[in-house]
Amino acid sequence: MTPAFTDADLARRRAASRRLGWLLGAVVLVIYLIGLFIKR
């Protein structure tokens, strides 16, 4: 059974998933930009 999560805990997780989302987006963007400079 799902262990009970407190409201504060859930709020913390919401914030964390938002931060992680931005972080991953930034990483993808950086990889894309680096790709533009790679010459074969």
Added chain:
Amino acid sequence: MKTSPAHAEHYFVPQPSLYPVILSAGMFLLAFGFIQLINNFGPGKWVMLGGTAVILYVLFGWFGKVIGESQSGAYRDWEDRSFRYGMIWFIATEVMFFAAFFGALFYVRVISVPTLGGMEGAHGFSLWPEFAGTWPTSGPKGATFTPMGAWGIPALNTALLLSSGATVTWAHWGLLRNQRSHLILGLAATVLLGSTFLGFQAYEYHHAYTELGLTMGAGAYGATFFMLTGFHGFHVTLGTIMLAVILLRSLSGHFSADRHFAFEAVAWYWHFVDVVWLILFVFVYWV
């Protein structure tokens, strides 16, 4: 999502039944026996015979049960709709089954035979001397043969099947208007036309093998010819048997103007077989 128990219609869920398992066992025997037969080991023929017997037993039992349930009024509109959708999508699978064989026909006619014929011009050599990439061809391999003409038996068969489509519709009208004699006459005529078609086709095959030299081994033409007409003939056979069952049921008073799924399912099937034949007549026999 809010829910409330207001809808009180009851769907017919049949009791447990042994038929499906027995049918699967019968099909296993049939398949296994067939493999034995074509690979020459084991008592293949007898295994196949056993499998067929089991399958026939199930067909009689299972359909008998369904007919019994239908007659006892177990099926209402809700169940009726399930059967109808089911039959429609079953016919859709049959359409795709034929599509595979027609696909093969178009492929060899449009791509492989012309390509093989054009080897000389394209590459300066021919794999087989005197091979022309024209249709019909037995290909470089295989004995010479005469292709099947369109305007003899095949044209007659087209007429037979088309009129059988009309007679089955006439029977349907009879059923809808409660004129049982039209229903029965129409069905009987359809069965008769279907069987005549099959008789002619048997004759045509005999003619092909004994006089024209046209066999399954007669190159891509013979292969596609027998595969397409053979599978179609097999479907006509099934359709005729199903129509005969519907005829017998009509004779014993089954079906009413507003409840006759089985009749319609068989009629749909028959029209489907009809349409396949028209395409077949054009692309296998005619052009």
Added chain:
Amino acid sequence: MSTATTHTAEHPAGEYHGGLLRWLTTTNHKDIGTMYLTFSLIMFFVGGLMILAVRAELFSPGLQLMQPEFFNQLIGVHALVMIFAALMPAATGFANWMLPLMIGAPDMALPRLNNWGFWLLPPAAILLTLPFTLALFGIGDGALATGWTFYAPLSVQGGMGVDFAILAVHILGISSIMGSINIIVTIFNMRAPGMTMMKLPLFAWGWLITAFLLIATLPVLAGAVTMLLTDRHFGTHFFDAAGGGDPILFQHLFWFFGHPEVYILLLPVWGLMPHVLSTFSRKPTYGYKAQVYSFIAIGLLSVVVWAHHFFTAGMPVPALVYFMFSTMAISLPLAVLFFCWIATMWKGAMTFETPMLFAVGFIVLFGIAGLTGLILADVAADAQYHHSYFVVAHFHYALFAGGIMGVMTGVYYWLPKWTGHMYSEKLGKLHFWLTVVSFNLTFLPQFFLGLAGMPRRIPDYALQFAEFNAISTLGAFVLGFSQLLFAWNIWSCVRGGPKVESRVWEGAEGLEWELPSPPPHHTWEIQPVIK
């Protein structure tokens, strides 16, 4: 309550059987779902054992354990078993168990047909594997040695194992078609009043498209192997250039089925993902409509791209270009799905129970499958990668990380609902981490092997490939044995464990969670009304 009385009248108590007879005769969607899932798990191990033998042979260069013929037989039967007897039945098992619960239906629309669909599977599995046994008794030379693709002319010349496989495919095909018809009819005709198509759970949408794909393509496979059978035994020349036919015709027919088949294996999983992601993110699914339209778009596109599997077989240039771009076009709707999955998690209060771990693992690893697929879809690049281990790695990221791990997601997600017990989270998490790590250990090196030029379907290889092959084999054995944890976890959960409530997961939405866990034998006999 007049319905209650009709119920007892139509199902006299004496008609229900106990023991084996219950399973042989059942018309109950839950029983049938259980049989599909059990069968799938067993065949998963059967197919797994075969490929562990293969990996053992590949551990080092040279022939150690088996002859090349037997090696070829093992890889072909492995693939057929995994695809047709493990992955597809698992998805059908999900559909049987969950569709009626999710759409508020009293059962599947055609219950006896449903039972038949299942009971066709064991005979087919026997036909697939019997040639191995017969060969032990000196009959024939074993199973088909052509790989799962049956390419002519090898399959025309092969031994009787090919005939066994052809007949097995016929029976498996009938089973899938019966299952598909049943699912389509159930979704169209058995939905609870008020559940419009655009309120349908995404799992049902995924399966609906799958069922249509099966109906459109399986008969073509049946036709193709039928022509193969007549070429083998009845003198036709469909795939023989000497008679005006063409072996490449077989490839066209096979892949007309084969490419949609990969979406058949995955659409049910794509349908299930949003449910899991939204439950454990405690947020509604993002982009319901976009996902439905993507399913439809992928379904339609998937039947017009088949020739990307044999770019190297020779095709006119316009055909190459067409098949390249249409293949790449599939990644657009697929990217929409990825976007929706990620957006569902974004800003969610995520917790990582086992199903969620598998779902997130699925997204990452399946993403690699899609990206490497794009590389393969490039005609010029594929000339190098085709028939190399790169392809093997690609489709295992798709089929194991996408398909099998998707199925595991579903099993962990719904197991408490089915059994009424909680599985062991500890074992589940251990299973997840072992699976992900060993999966990558097994298949990541295969990308490098392929890029370096190692061909697939070969029992021996050049010395330069030795290290990566050794790593891959080690990974495979860990991967294989980790699955025993999965089986053990399921088994103990069926036997007992902490009781769960009807809404097993705090954030779960949908009709299935309003029923008790485990649900009674018959559910939604009185349909709910959706407002």
